[in-house]
Amino acid sequence: MSSEEExxxxxxxxxxxxxxxxxxxxxxxxxxxxxxxVQEVDDRVRSVRQSQVDLQHSIEILNDDLKKISESxxxxxxxxPYVKKLNNTRRRINIVNxxxxxxxxxxxxxxxxxxxxxxx
Numbered sequence: 001m002s003s004e005e006e007x008x009x010x011x012x013x014x015x016x017x018x019x020x021x022x023x024x025x026x027x028x029x030x031x032x033x034x035x036x037x038v039q040e041v042d043d044r045v046r047s048v049r050q051s052q053v054d055l056q057h058s059i060e061i062l063n064d065d066l067k068k069i070s071e072s073x074x075x076x077x078x079x080x081p082y083v084k085k086l087n088n089t090r091r092r093i094n095i096v097n098x099x100x101x102x103x104x105x106x107x108x109x110x111x112x113x114x115x116x117x118x119x120x
Contacts, residue, residue, distance in 0.1 A: 031115055038111050045104040052097050059090050 063086045070079045 027115065034111055034115070038108060041107055042104060045100050049097055049100055052093050052100075056090055056093050059086050059093075062086060063090075 063083055066079050066083055066086070070083075
């Protein structure tokens with residue numbers, strides 16, 4: 001690279017300043033475009049996860065109450081099938097919660113990987 005090109009190059013990149021500016025502009029544009037979308041997805045996943053935690057807590061309370069009622073009153077109705085359904089629902093909520101958490105991590109990782117690939 002000539003001394004004139006070195007004077008025009010972006011610091012530490014070995015690229016001409018105009019080339020650096022264009023790549024920076026593209027990167028900043030992509031980042032400004034993707035950041036709100038990623039943030040919105042992240043916020044919605046957090047909201048769903050919080051709803052699931054609340055639902056799971058309510059199911060646990062209901063499950064405990066049903067067990068207490070069943071044990072203390074000797075109700076002729078068998079509550080065990082309902083307790084099993086609640087336990088199955090709780091298990092499914094945990095599975096969905098794990099899937100959402102993994103999807104959130106993958107989405108964020110992929111977005112920033114794509115942005116870092118744009119920079120190179």
